[in-house]
Amino acid sequence: MQRITIKTGGLVFALLGAVSMPMSLIAAGVDFPTTCSTNADAEVDDGLTLLHNMMYIEAEAAFGRAAEADPDCAMAQWGIAMANFHPLWPGTPSDDEKARGTAAAERLANMTPGSDLEQAFANAVAAFYASDHADYRARLAAWAKAQQAAQEKIPENIDAAALSALARLATAPSGPDRIEENARVGDVLDVLHKTAPDHPGVIHYAIHAYDNPPLKDRGLPYAEIYDTAAPAAAHALHMPAHIFTRTGDWLKSIDLxxxxxEAALGTSQDVVQTHYVHAIDYMVYGHLQMGDIAKAERLVDEMLAIDNHQVSFGGAYALAASPVRLLLEQGQWAEAAALSPAMHATIPWENFPQAAAMLWFAKGLGAARTNDIATARAAASELTRLHDSMQKQGQDYWARLTEGQLLTVEGWMELAEGNNEVALAQQKKAADLEDEIGKSPVTPGHVLPARELLGDMLSELGRTEEADEAYRATLAHSPNRARSLAALNR
Incomplete structure (x- = not known):
């Protein structure tokens, strides 16, 4: 048994390799009707509860126990297959996850589900793992279509309805149309919540539906209760912070x-789960907005000191973003320009160009703002290379975000060379682009908002009224951001 000791936030946690999720602490679970044995049925309920909470590692373990209790339990194999792709999370399943999920789907294909409900769910997961899909997005779309068909076939089942809502969120269009679709999905979830007020999937997916500036207030009732529905699930404890970050309630976000x-560390085994670094990135952001620089720095140092992080896009993003947040939020431009290209050794960064881009954006911006044009140009060149890699991998959102980062770096280079109007045009394009595509749920906020940087640029040019307008626009998207508030109170 491996023992890992980690100090975080002033507390020490001893992790034992055999630790598992204490199911008794999950206050709100599901009761999914299966044709499995009694023991297997109970494990399926636990697994589906964890699946709704997006605790995928623990969910897979529960479904595995169901399969051991009843080898003929089709829903056990369904659950293992479901636990190995993550519909709303950015990035794609790892090779190991693909292998485990595919194996479970193949076992399921050779079984006979015992009810129409089980068959409908089996059809949905089979659609994802079918062999004729071009890419992950195509798989996700096929699953979403089949999962919604399952809900239409069995409309009285709350889990079918919740997963249908998840499917719609996972395949919602980008841009303004996404807000409209999320609102429609939210309408459905609001009705479901009245019927099943403690259902973890309904609460969780509603927070995701409302995790955007126009709809954030509709998410508050769910944010206030989700942690009590699953007090031991790391992701459930974190999720309300998405809404509280949108409203600028830093104390609530930091506490959650x-x-x-703590929960993520308590359930981690061979590796420290991504839930940990994801929570730390949100905490760092909150502490920076409150001016608690020392606390933010300590959290980043503790996170970077751990050498066995789970490899995932969420983990890569947090490990890349948090260190540069410390510098950019404080305007430490020279330090940003001097950042080492060497990043955390846990992560194979070539697999995550959208995360690695955070470092090169920070270097480029820092260099441009300290008139180090050579370093800024080199950083812009690296951003271009990463952008091309994202495009080849079909990462359209992140490629567009990187386009905005490039525009920002180029804009500040133009400013350093005295081309003021060109600089402003570049920075405005970056701000418009960033506002259009919004922020990903993987991050509490862009490492430095382009609209806020437009305010900085206008302020440097003495155009105070226009600068204040940019800062106010930033606050409309990201309430209580410290830099914009300070700029307006100068």
Whole structure:
């Protein structure tokens, strides 16, 4: 048994390799009707509860126990297959996850589900793992279509309805159309919540539906209760912070993410789960907005000191973003320009160009703002290379975000060379682009908002009224951001 000792936030956690999720602490579970044995049925309920909470590692383990209790339990194999792709999470399944999920789907294909409900769910997961899909997005779309068909076939089942809502969120269009679709999905979830007020999937997916500036207030009732529905699930503890970050309630966000990080460490085994670094990134952001620089720095140092992080896009993003947040939020431009290209050794960064881009954006911006044009140009060149890699991998959102980062770096280079109007045009394009595509749920906020940087640029040019307009626009998207508030109170 491996023992891992980690100090975080001033507390020490001893992790034992055999630790498992204490199911008794999950206050709200599901009761999914299966044709499995009694023991297997109970494990399927636990697994589906964890699946709704997006605790995928623990969910797979529960479904595995169901399969051991009843080798003929089709829903056990369905659950293992479902636990190995993550519909709303950015990035794609790892090779190991693909292998485990595919194996479970193949076992399921050779079984006979015992009810129409089980068959409908089996059809949905089979659609994802079918062999004729071009890419992950195509698989996700096929699953979403089949999962919604399952809900239409069995409309009285709350889990079918919840997963249908998840499917719609996972395949919602980008841009303004996404807000409209999320609102429609939210309408459905609001009705479901009245019927099943403690259902973890309904609560969780509603927070995701409302995790955007126009709809954030509709998410508040769910944010206030989700942690009590699953007090031991790291992701459930973290999720309300998505809404509280949108409303600028830093104290609530920090407290929830502290609890989430502790829970993630408590259930980690061979590797420290991504839930930990995801919570830390949100905590760092919150502490920076409150001016608690020392706390933010300590959290980043503790996170970077761990050498066995789970490899995932969420983990890569947090490990890349948090260190540069410390510098950019404080305007430490020279330090940003001097950042080492060497990043955390846990992560194969070539697999995550959208995360690695955070470092090169920070270097480029820092260099441009300290008139180090050579370093800024080199960083812009690296951003271009990463952008091309994202495009080849079909990462359209992140490629567009990187386009905005490039525009920002180029804009500040133009400013350093005295081309003021060109600089402003570039920075405005970056701000418009960033506002259009919004922020990903993987991040509490862009490492430095382009609209806020437009305010900085206008301020440097003495155009105070226009600068204040940019800062106010930033606050409309990201309430209580410290830099914009300070700029307006100068």
């Amino acid at each position: 993410n502290r609890r989430s990080a």
